[in-house]
Structures are given as structure tokens and as C-alpha cells.
Amino acid sequence: xxxxxLQQQAPEVSFKEAALRGIAPDRGLYFPKQIPRFSAEFxxxxxxxxxxxxxxELMHTFTGKSxxxxxxxxxxxxxxxxxxxxxxxxxxxxxxxxxxxxxxxFKDVGATFMAGCLGYFSGQTDRKTVVLVATSGDTGGAVARxxxxxxxxEVVILYPKDKVSDIQERQLTTLGANIRALRVQGTFDDCxxxxxQAFQDPVLFENQALTSANSINVAxxxxxxxxxxxxxxxxxxxxxxxxxxxxxxxxxxxxxxxxASRMGMPxxxxxxxxxxxxxxxxxxxxxxxxxxxxxxxxxNAMDVADPSNFVRILELFENDFPxxxxxxxxxxxxxxxxxxxxxxxxxxxxxIADPHGAVGYLGLLRYLREHPDHTGIFLETAHPIKxxxxxxxxxxxxxxxxLQIRGLLDREKVFSDISTYEELREALR
Ligand SMILES: *Cc1c(COP(=O)(O)O)cnc(C)c1O
Numbered sequence: 001x002x003x004x005x006l007q008q009q010a011p012e013v014s015f016k017e018a019a020l021r022g023i024a025p026d027r028g029l030y031f032p033k034q035i036p037r038f039s040a041e042f043x044x045x046x047x048x049x050x051x052x053x054x055x056x057e058l059m060h061t062f063t064g065k066s067x068x069x070x071x072x073x074x075x076x077x078x079x080x081x082x083x084x085x086x087x088x089x090x091x092x093x094x095x096x097x098x099x100x101x102x103x104x105x106f107k108d109v110g111a112t113f114m115a116g117c118l119g120y121f122s123g124q125t126d127r128k129t130v131v132l133v134a135t136s137g138d139t140g141g142a143v144a145r146x147x148x149x150x151x152x153x154e155v156v157i158l159y160p161k162d163k164v165s166d167i168q169e170r171q172l173t174t175l176g177a178n179i180r181a182l183r184v185q186g187t188f189d190d191c192x193x194x195x196x197q198a199f200q201d202p203v204l205f206e207n208q209a210l211t212s213a214n215s216i217n218v219a220x221x222x223x224x225x226x227x228x229x230x231x232x233x234x235x236x237x238x239x240x241x242x243x244x245x246x247x248x249x250x251x252x253x254x255x256x257x258x259x260a261s262r263m264g265m266p267x268x269x270x271x272x273x274x275x276x277x278x279x280x281x282x283x284x285x286x287x288x289x290x291x292x293x294x295x296x297x298x299x300n301a302m303d304v305a306d307p308s309n310f311v312r313i314l315e316l317f318e319n320d321f322p323x324x325x326x327x328x329x330x331x332x333x334x335x336x337x338x339x340x341x342x343x344x345x346x347x348x349x350x351x352i353a354d355p356h357g358a359v360g361y362l363g364l365l366r367y368l369r370e371h372p373d374h375t376g377i378f379l380e381t382a383h384p385i386k387x388x389x390x391x392x393x394x395x396x397x398x399x400x401x402x403l404q405i406r407g408l409l410d411r412e413k414v415f416s417d418i419s420t421y422e423e424l425r426e427a428l429r
Pocket of ligand 1: 105106138139215249253301
């Protein structure tokens with residue numbers, strides 16, 4: 001499989017090169033040259049098949065010759081080492097929990113898959129690979145964990161001082177080994193600006209391959225399609241047409257679901273559920289793409305005004321708006337609605353959702369109101385403990401600490417403070 005740049009000004013590349021580069025030289029996102037179609041039988045027989053074998057079949061079409069089958073199988077074995085349970089709340093509403101991985105956020109899947117790929121590629125060269133990533137919270141933890149002890153790869157994470165939660169900071173700073181954390185005096189935007197500057201610095205490229213692990217990388221984007229495959233597998237026989245409500249920020253997760261749909265996954269409709277950052281809901285209404293400055297919200301992993309993966313969604317539908325709007329609905333919800341939804345889910349089903357999942361639930365309710373004959377599935381993208389204060393205050397009760405988090409609390413945070421580009425450069429040498 002070859003990949004082209006959506007800016008059309010760069011050469012086509014293999015999966016390997018797309019994953020190592022992250023973004024094309026013309027600043028475009030990479031996109032697969034063909035969308036493979038899988039037969040109706042493939043999808044119908046899913047419930048009878050082994051999930052990991054199906055995942056291998058699907059992912060192999062995208063990784064092609066870049067990764068031999070045994071290595072791909074081993075990478076998927078690690079990536080899919082935890083469950084994505086589909087839990088029914090009532091007849092027409094189920095929740096697909098994506099947070100059972102090591103950092104309790106759904107980004108574990110993309111980060112672990114990408115780490116596996118880069119680990120394999122680094123075995124083919126003497127050059128050290130440095131993964132540089134800026135995080136506002138969840139990405140850094142998932143990337144750190146995914147890349148821990150991957151040979152030939154060093155990870156440097158930049159995070160804004162006092163702007164990530166205590167748990168998130170511990171996930172970044174307590175691993176050691178090949179993971180280094182830099183605490184930046186500034187905002188998330190400052191972290192991103194520093195990372196950008198490093199990528200344009202020719203001196204840094206001399207001795208090492210510098211790459212990014214943000215969500216536009218094909219190796220992080222593509223494996224997310226497997227959530228939807230796993231959900232379809234778990235549907236009870238005879239379930240009506242499924243509809244997925246996806247809490248969305250940069251739209252990578254939703255785009256992967258739509259990709260599965262274009263590959264023949266039967267019957268599904270999709271809902272983009274956003275917080276007050278409503279660029280896409282407004283676009284679906286008006287066909288006018290008009291991003292406004294990002295607004296801070298309780299579901300802060302989705303505080304994105306200009307979602308980078310939306311161009312991929314347009315490409316998937318060949319920029320044919322009626323075709324897109326047939327598959328995709330989009331709704332936006334306020335923080336007040338989100339808190340109310342967390343309460344409702346607890347009162348009605350004794351289910352504790354995090355603010356992102358709650359936005360997904362709201363999107364689903366909204367769609368089912370007009371389309372009641374569907375099996376509704378909303379994605380829960382983080383464990384509520386990751387947004388502990390919001391959820392505990394909202395429900396007026398204490399959350400239990402899951403095992404993955406308990407182990408972190410008595411470990412020492414290790415980081416370096418930086419505030420300028422010179423300091424970052426020094427740290428990278
Ligand atoms: C990153 C994130 C999202 C948004 O996912 P996208 O693929 O960027 O749309 C939603 N929920 C949580 C908890 C996240 O960490």
C-alpha cells in the first residue's frame with residue numbers, strides 16, 4: 001500500500017516512510033492510495049472469528065510490505081492486549097469502553113501500535129530515532145507507555161507546567177528508561193511551538209531521526225478502526241443497524257470508524273459528538289468550514305477548533321457532501337449538558353462516565369430521538385478517574401482508584417524544566 005499527501009505536492013511513500021515521517025514534506029497528511037474493500041462474508045462472519053486474526057487481515061492491507069506478517073502479528077498482540085467491552089445499558093443503548101489499556105485512555109491503542117512499528121523499523125538502521133511529542137494530557141501518557149523500553153527509540157515529552165492533572169503528570173514522569181519528560185513554563189500551544197521549531201532545525205537531524213507521535217501519524221490513526229470491528233463482533237445476533245457516537249476532538253478516532261465503513265463494514269451510521277468546540281457540527285449544518293478560537297471545556301482532550309483529521313474524512317467521501325452527510329451527523333454540547341449527562345447516566349444505569357464519554361452519550365440520545373430503530377453505541381474514551389475532580393464533584397462521591405493508577409501514586413516524578421528553544425535543543429543533543 002502506498003500513501004499520498006493530501007496536499008498533492010509530495011512523492012508517494014510506503015507505510016514505513018509515512019509512519020517515520022508523520023507528516024509529508026509539503027505539510028499534507030498521508031492518505032492510503034486505495035481503500036481496501038472486504039467482502040460481505042468477511043463482515044458477516046466476524047462474530048465467529050478470532051478478533052486478533054481479523055485485525056491482522058485488516059491491518060496487513062495498510063502496512064503491506066513494510067512489516068512482515070509475523071512481526072505485524074506480534075505488534076497487534078501487544079496493541080490488543082486489553083479488552084474493548086461493549087456494555088448494554090438498555091435495549092437500544094450500549095457503551096463501548098476503550099479505556100482498559102495501561103494509561104486508561106483510548107490513545108493506548110494508536111500509541112502502542114505506532115511504538116511497535118517504529119521499534120521494528122529502528123531494528124533496520126543504526127540511527128537512533130527520537131520521538132518528540134507535545135501533550136495537553138492524555139497523548140503523552142499513552143505515548144510514553146507505548147514506547148517504554150522500545151529499543152533504538154528515545155521519547156521526549158513536552159508538557160505545560162500546572163496544566164495537566166496530577167495523574168497525567170505521573171504517567172509522563174515516572175517511567176524512566178527511554179522516556180524523558182520536559183516541563184515547559186507555558187501553555188500547550190507553547191509546547192507545540194517548541195516541537196515545531198525542533199522539526200525545522202537542521203542541526204538536530206544530523207545524528208538522529210526525529211519523528212512525531214501526534215495523532216496525524218498513519219500508524220496512530222489506522223489501528224483505531226479495530227475498535228469498531230470489535231464492537232460489531234460483540235453485537236447480539238439480530239441486532240438492528242448500529243450507530244456509533246464518537247466523542248471527537250482531532251477527529252482521528254471517528255475518521256478510523258468511517259474508514260472501516262468505507263471498507264465494507266455493514267450498516268453503520270456515525271455521530272460526531274463535540275463539546276463547545278463546534279466547528280464540524282456547524283460545517284455539517286452550513287457546509288462552511290469556519291474554525292473559531294478553541295474554548296476550554298470539561299472534556300479538554302477535545303478542545304480542538306481546527307481538527308486536523310477532518311481533511312481525511314472529506315477525502316474518504318471524495319469531497320461529496322451528500323455522501324458524507326448520509327453517513328455522518330454532528331452535534332455539539334455545553335459543559336452544563338455534559339455534567340447533567342454524567343448525572344443521568346449514574347441515576348439511570350449506575351454507570352459512571354467521564355466528561356468525554358458523556359458528550360458521546362448526548363450525541364447518541366440526540367440522534368436516536370429521530371432514528372429510534374438503531375442499536376446505539378457510544379464510545380467511552382477515558383476512565384472517569386482521569387477526570388476525577390469533575391466526576392467526583394458532579395456525582396458527589398469518591399471514585400475507586402483502578403490498579404493502573406494506584407501503582408503510580410507512590411512513584412517519584414522526574415522531569416527537567418525548560419522555557420526556551422535553546423533549552424530544548426540542549427536537552428535533545
Ligand atoms: C484524544 C481524546 C479524544 C478525541 O479523540 P480524537 O481522535 O482526537 O477525535 C476524546 N476523548 C479522550 C479522552 C481523548 O483523550
